[in-house]
Amino acid sequence: MRVGVVLLPEYAWPEARARWRALEELGFDHAWTYDHLAWRSLAGEPWLGTVATLAAAAAVTSRIGLGTFVTSPNFRHPVPWSREVMALDEISGGRFLCGVGAGATDVDATMLGRPPLSPKARVDRMTEFTGLLDRLLTEDHVDFSGEYFAAVDARTVSGRARRPRVPLIVAASGPRTLRLARRLGDGWVTIGPEGAGDEARWWAGVERLAESMDALEPGPGFQRHLSLDACPGYSLSSAARFAEMRERAAGLGFTDVIVHHPRAEGVYAGRVAVLEEVAQLRAGAAGGAEGSRQP
Numbered sequence: 386m387r388v389g390v391v392l393l394p395e396y397a398w399p400e401a402r403a404r405w406r407a408l409e410e411l412g413f414d415h416a417w418t419y420d421h422l423a424w425r426s427l428a429g430e431p432w433l434g435t436v437a438t439l440a441a442a443a444a445v446t447s448r449i450g451l452g453t454f455v456t457s458p459n460f461r462h463p464v465p466w467s468r469e470v471m472a473l474d475e476i477s478g479g480r481f482l483c484g485v486g487a488g489a490t491d492v493d494a495t496m497l498g499r500p501p502l503s504p505k506a507r508v509d510r511m512t513e514f515t516g517l518l519d520r521l522l523t524e525d526h527v528d529f530s531g532e533y534f535a536a537v538d539a540r541t542v543s544g545r546a547r548r549p550r551v552p553l554i555v556a557a558s559g560p561r562t563l564r565l566a567r568r569l570g571d572g573w574v575t576i577g578p579e580g581a582g583d584e585a586r587w588w589a590g591v592e593r594l595a596e597s598m599d600a601l602e603p604g605p606g607f608q609r610h611l612s613l614d615a616c617p618g619y620s621l622s623s624a625a626r627f628a629e630m631r632e633r634a635a636g637l638g639f640t641d642v643i644v645h646h647p648r649a650e651g652v653y654a655g656r657v658a659v660l661e662e663v664a665q666l667r668a669g670a671a672g673g674a675e676g677s678r679q680p
Contacts, residue, residue: 386640387415388641389414391417391454392418394419395431397431406445409449412664412668413449416450416451417451420484421489422459422460422492424489426651450481451473451480451482452481452484455485458511459488462534463514463518467539467541470522482554483518485514490507508561509533511565514534522551525540525541525542554573554574554610555570556575557594558575560597563594563601564601567601572608573609575611575612577590577611577616581616584618587615588616591634595639598638609639614644614645621644624662624663624666
């Protein structure tokens, strides 16, 4: 199972650079950052731009996948965003992963002076955003007129972008978004059920979502990402807890799990030593599996 780590864009670059490099050196498969203008309890703290952060991370790494967790239609438009996607993929040497979601309901939902949307409207907007982005990354001379977005003869001229396009990892926790992920996504990411009051309810909701995705019969190679830190209780409180959660996710058919880099205090508070221990356990398990295949 692949493991990814979210690194919030809150650190001065010398510190952030060391953390992005360390994630690659520790052997993690992918690394992500949030796409927000500000975020929840950290809205009054330093918060840097997503694209510049990922471009800089691409320049100081060479192997690890790099992605948005997840792109927000709250303040993105598919036409300019498609250019950023192609640029990030070019700069990273084909390592960019474009997570796409409905847009959070917290501070950046109204920061540009727009009224908050209903849950249905947020999914409607996400559907437009994802469909238009898919076209912009695969077609030329794109015209589109929707309720939330429009494009007039949008050009897509890039001989170096991945074919058919950069992978889209679509966030989904309900029937409509699950179908959207199946239809347009190269993968699916979920935070599980909203409002789960305890861990048992959260895992039960995750199981139901996994069964719903199974019923849609995604093709081979379809990625299934589970954000472990949406579960009540931090996944990296100990290496043993992470290992138990990872195995449970694997049993539900997930191909990837995602955790958050430990912070000194507040949300995701923890110890970097646990992240390093998780990396060592993964390396040991991979080595053991390789050894078991030896004649």
